[in-house]
Amino acid sequence: MVYYYLNKKTFQSSLWNWPILGMSPGLLVRIQRIHESAEVLENSNMTFPFKGPWFSGSDILVTVDPANIHHIMSSNFSNYIKGEDFQEIFGFFGDGIINSDAERASKLKKCYHALLHHQGFQRLSMSATTSKLRDVLLPLFNHFAEEGTVVDLQDVFRRFTFDTTLVTITGSDPRTLSIEMREDEFVKAFDTVGEAIVYRHLTPRFFWKVQKWIGFGPEKKMVEADAIIDRVCSKYISAKRDEITQHDDVLTFFIKLDTAKYELLSPIDDKFLRDVFVGFIVAGRDTMASSLSWFFWLLSENPQVTTIIREEINKNTGFDLEYLDKLVYLHATLYEAMRLYPPAQFQRKTSVKPDVLPSGHKVAANSTVMFFLYAMGRMKSIWGHDALEFKPERWVSETGRLRHEPSYKFFSFNAGPRTCPGKHTAMTDMKIIVVQLLLELSNGPPRAHLGLTI
Ligand code: HEM
Known part of the structure; x- marks a missing residue:
């Protein structure tokens, strides 16, 4: 007998709650059109209780509500852990920071903080990026252009960031980015x-x-x-x-x-x-490669944005980090790309004790809350009526400075105590790459004062 029931919310959001199968059939049908879930979440006031198949233990509370995210990631942080489920699925990470909770995570976080803010490490990271640009990426792009070869930009960036990340980890370069693309x-x-x-x-x-x-x-x-x-x-x-x-x-x-x-x-x-x-x-690898790929795709679709970034690159002067800090519009464009295309599209947490979220939703002990970052960047209730538009200007204040958005709203680098410690390194590296590539593409002079001496 085919029989189903609906509750009002699931009907509104068109994900039916079937007996035994829960909402899984609706999810599977929509899996290729995942962007529609922004609509589902918009219609459910940004929080949606997803019912998995009966007895599968996969009921999940999906939320994109910044107030809930702030509560889970900061105010009531100790009640939300990665949990056993996460650790089992991501067992490959072993006891590394991404898989750890509590005391161990806190110790590891301190180490990462010390490492990533150490001048020697920052110098190594910057020099890995600049030399790979100068010695490999720019000559490679010139070669492809001369030969008229069509390249998969994402593959190029994934190889680039793999090599530079390996240099920062081990000091040696595996050279996966090359003409052969082996x-x-x-x-x-x-x-x-x-x-x-x-x-x-x-x-x-x-x-x-x-x-x-x-x-x-x-x-x-x-x-x-x-x-x-x-x-x-x-x-x-x-x-x-x-x-x-x-070594650093x-x-x-x-x-x-x-x-x-x-x-x-x-x-x-x-x-x-x-x-x-x-x-x-x-x-450090796919996060940056994904951000750069979407960034350049968005530029190709929005030439007026490229023009403004070029003007900003040419207008400013200064050395290294001081110069990069002046590139507000470029920073805004990178954030805007990551708002619409966050490299990590989902985050999940498990509750320790029962809780009530600011939205009023109850969370039972040991249950999963999932944040859907991709939908979050498309919510009109969070970003306004133009949420779907690519508009770097939304990040620039009236005084021309970068507009601050709280991390529980712009969640691409995580929020609270588990905020990405590599954010600054990542932004610096991506800015260097974009500046040099845009200058190269316009046959402009290299930015010698960036210390890149290309
Ligand atoms: C666009 C680039 C990047 C983005 C969007 C990004 C985003 C994130 C996110 C969302 C997390 C939380 C993951 C989780 O808890 O499951 C995270 C954690 C982390 N990121 Fe990044 N990341 C980027 C680049 C980097 C880079 C370049 C480094 C290192 C140089 C780095 C180091 C880390 C570390 C060590 C953690 C674990 C922190 C913790 O769990 O307390 N990230 N990052």
Whole structure:
């Protein structure tokens, strides 16, 4: 017997709550048109209780309400953890920062903070970016232009950020970005793991666990990829341990960690360093590559924005960071691209104790709350009637300064104590890349005063 019932809210938002199957059929039908969920959320006052299949334990409260996000990520932070479900799905990250909660996460966060604000590390990161630009990316683009080759820009940026991230972690460059665009087993292994993690999100837990147990499908590929990643990481780690020099890369920093200051962390353990290694690649690589790809796509669709950025680049003077700080419109355009196309589209948290959100929704203990960042950037109730328009101007104040938007509204870099510690590094690197690429594309003189000496 086909029978269904609707409650008023689900009817309004057109996701039907079927007996046994819950709202899963509606979600599967819409999975290719995920942007429609902005409408669903707009119609439900920004918070939507999603009902998964009966007994599957996959009921989720989806919210994009900034007040709820502020509550969960800041005011009542201690009540919301990554949780066992998350740690199981993302088991590949081991005990790294992205997978950790409580005391361990706090210690790791302090380490990352110290590392990312260390001048030596910042210099290394900037020089990795500038030399890859000068020696590889610009010559490569010129070569492609001369040959009339069509390139996949996202592939180029993913290779670029993979190489620069590896330099900051290990001090050596794997050179995956080159004319040959060769396939690299290490890169491929990360991609395979990423695909398997997406698969785990879309498949009932029981099902992927059985697949893992019998060694089948994406789970089998994940085990193989994991082994490649472990092998390559361990090669880099043992080479670094043998090398007694002063470097500012991530591995050197963690090997020399003061364990009296950061108890709970164990730099003598290779597994600890492996988890730091993979966490760093995942945090810094695809996030930047995705932001840059969408940014340049948006510029290609909006030539007037490119003109304003070019004028800003040419009008300003100064050295390095001081110069980059003056590029307010460029900063605004990068934020606008990340508002519409956030690199991490979902975030999830698990409640420890029961709670009531500012929106009035009740959260039971040990239940999942999901934030849908992609929909968040498209909500008229958050960004106004022009939410769907690409308008960098919304980020510029009347006095020409960057307009501050609270992180629980512009959530692309996370909010509260778990805010992305690499935000400043990422913005600096992306600005350098954009400035040099736009100058190169217009055959303008290189920005020697950026210290790039191209
Ligand atoms: C456009 C670029 C970037 C974006 C949009 C971004 C965004 C984010 C987000 C959303 C998180 C929270 C993830 C979670 O808790 O599940 C995060 C965490 C983190 N990010 Fe970034 N990130 C970017 C670049 C970077 C870079 C370049 C680095 C390192 C140099 C970095 C280092 C980290 C670290 C270490 C964490 C873990 C922090 C914690 O859990 O307390 N990120 N980032």
